[in-house]
Amino acid sequence: MTSNGNGSDIDGESQITLTRTIDAHIDDVFAAWTDPALIEQWQADEAEFDAFEGGEYRFVTFGDDEDPEQHVVSGDVLKFVENEKLVMSWVSKDEDGDDDDMIFVLEIDFKAVGEDQTKVTITERGLAHADAESRIFSIEAWNAALEALAEVME
Secondary structure, three states: OEEOOOOEEEEOOOEEEEEEEEOOOHHHHHHHHHOHHHHHHHOOOEEEEOOOOOOEEEEEEOOOOOOOOOEEEEEEEEEEEOOOEEEEEEEEOOOOOOOOOEEEEEEEEEEEOOOOOEEEEEEEEEOOOOOHHHHHHHHHHHHHHHHHHHHHHO
């Protein structure tokens, strides 16, 4: 596994791991990943999330001037351990309706660091990204998501 120096590790072409410490209590950080009202503050414009193992979720991000396409991510909650771990299938639908859907397993680990800090580790596992550009895009997208989460929480 190689580190790129910003809290990200890349294991070959099929796994990306990012870690960030958020200045907030673990209850609040976990809720930000599982409560639709909180998810809509940092990750998606519309969110549905069944907060239990076996549940389903759906996140919609509306297009903008830079990227006019609406993005939809959905999947199943494969593991749900409150304030410890979420594992979800992550299916990003291609708007064209062709077979270019991206499918991953997303694992999020939560660890309390003191009273009001939480270490969040995101691991995205799946088929290899098509090229280096898509891997870099994924790393940048998760880094931006963690930054947005930190801003909402802190």
